[in-house]
Amino acid sequence: MRNTIVRCSACDHALSLPEAVGGGTLTCAHCQKPTRLWLFPALYQTKKSEAAQVVLDEGHSSCMNHPNKRAVSVCDGCGKFLCALCDIDWNGEHLCSNCIEHRGSDESKHSDLRTEYIHYDRIVFGLALFSVVLFFLGAFIAPVALFMGWRYWNEPWRPVPYRKWGMIFSLVLAFVTMTGWATYLTTLFISF
Amino acid sequence: MIQMSRLPGRSVKAFGWSSQRHQLWLSPEYLLYREISGYREVVKRYYYGDIQAIVCGPTNASRVLTIILTVVLVSMGLLIALLAASGSPASVIAVTAFFMVLPAICLVVNLLLGPSCRTTLYTATSEAPLYSLGRKRAAEKAIALVLPFIEAAQRGEAPAAEPVQAPAPEPVGESPAWGPPSEG
Numbered sequence: 001m002r003n004t005i006v007r008c009s010a011c012d013h014a015l016s017l018p019e020a021v022g023g024g025t026l027t028c029a030h031c032q033k034p035t036r037l038w039l040f041p042a043l044y045q046t047k048k049s050e051a052a053q054v055v056l057d058e059g060h061s062s063c064m065n066h067p068n069k070r071a072v073s074v075c076d077g078c079g080k081f082l083c084a085l086c087d088i089d090w091n092g093e094h095l096c097s098n099c100i101e102h103r104g105s106d107e108s109k110h111s112d113l114r115t116e117y118i119h120y121d122r123i124v125f126g127l128a129l130f131s132v133v134l135f136f137l138g139a140f141i142a143p144v145a146l147f148m149g150w151r152y153w154n155e156p157w158r159p160v161p162y163r164k165w166g167m168i169f170s171l172v173l174a175f176v177t178m179t180g181w182a183t184y185l186t187t188l189f190i191s192f
Numbered sequence: 193m194i195q196m197s198r199l200p201g202r203s204v205k206a207f208g209w210s211s212q213r214h215q216l217w218l219s220p221e222y223l224l225y226r227e228i229s230g231y232r233e234v235v236k237r238y239y240y241g242d243i244q245a246i247v248c249g250p251t252n253a254s255r256v257l258t259i260i261l262t263v264v265l266v267s268m269g270l271l272i273a274l275l276a277a278s279g280s281p282a283s284v285i286a287v288t289a290f291f292m293v294l295p296a297i298c299l300v301v302n303l304l305l306g307p308s309c310r311t312t313l314y315t316a317t318s319e320a321p322l323y324s325l326g327r328k329r330a331a332e333k334a335i336a337l338v339l340p341f342i343e344a345a346q347r348g349e350a351p352a353a354e355p356v357q358a359p360a361p362e363p364v365g366e367s368p369a370w371g372p373p374s375e376g
Contacts, residue, residue, distance in 0.1 A: 004244050004245065004314050004315075004316060004319075006245050006247055006314055007247070007312070007319070008247075008249060009247055009248065009249025009250070009251070009309065009310040009311075009312060010249050010250065010251065010310075015247075017245075023339075028249075033249060033250060034249075034250070035247055035248070035249040035250075036247070036248040036249070036332075037245065037246070037247055037248075038245060038246040038247075038335060038339065039244070039245050040243055040244055040245065040342055040343070040346050041346045041347075042241065042242060042243060042244045042315075042316070042346055043244035043245055043314075112221075112222075112237065114235075115234060115235055115236070116232070116233065116234055116235075117232075117233040117234075117235065118231055118232060118233075119228075119231045119232070119233060120231075122231050123231050126231075158233065159217075159224060159226065159233070159235045160196050160198075160217050160224070160226070161195070161196060
């Protein structure tokens, strides 16, 4: 059974798909444009919720969230009994929605749940660059850049592999600017 | 950190003063779609087991761009010819010719990238346009790299534990597995 409507890329009309998986070209019946398609077995799989419509038999454990449904697994996070509807397969673990939510709040440990990243290395580079260009504000901006570099050094900046050379360069730049300012202010103080 | 490799194709979309870059990455467990705008990045993970279909259809974007750039270049060429015929100074002609460089580069790049397309990925809960696969050549190359992972995941095989080495791109079969639908 298929629930997903696959649309033509050109005219957005629903395509009449063949009942088979694989790749091929299909001509849209509406706009007559050829569309490349790759269909996978997941398209024809029965929805899990339908499998969960099993009424509890006597002698079976029930789901903690749906008392009239048969438990099919135990949550690996909290040990709750779960029916097929509540059981979430997460990287080989069986989890309930509460445990998924709980893990989501601690994104740093579960990078697979994180959907937003801040490129702190770029922010620090921007600040370091500003501290040089806007020389008179450098005394204030460079320490901010150094603080941010220290504060977010261990945060994941990107979901893909990256190097920290850019951040190191930015921190050196900010440090040099700050040192320049310190030397200038010290000289100024001594001269008075 | 999970080993990942970047798939062919990229896209830059401008929204007023800001722009958004799109990239697609391959990991052992999922397809990672990155939307980068400035210092912020939003990612979407499509687990191979959840992907139901990928659709890639042609669009007119590259053709329209080619026509526009050609018209611009021809117009500027005519302008240079007129300036030369009217005896304008060489510096004026040189400056006008200089303005032709950018559209000419854009035209060459557009032609090199090939025909444009729109690629959409379907899961049970989402219909996600993959803007990074906006050119047919890149899209077919990227999809050929992803297919083995999706097929392995949906056959029930364990995902590769080793660092992902993108397999050599295989040409996507030209002969259709099925033909056009019957009329009516």
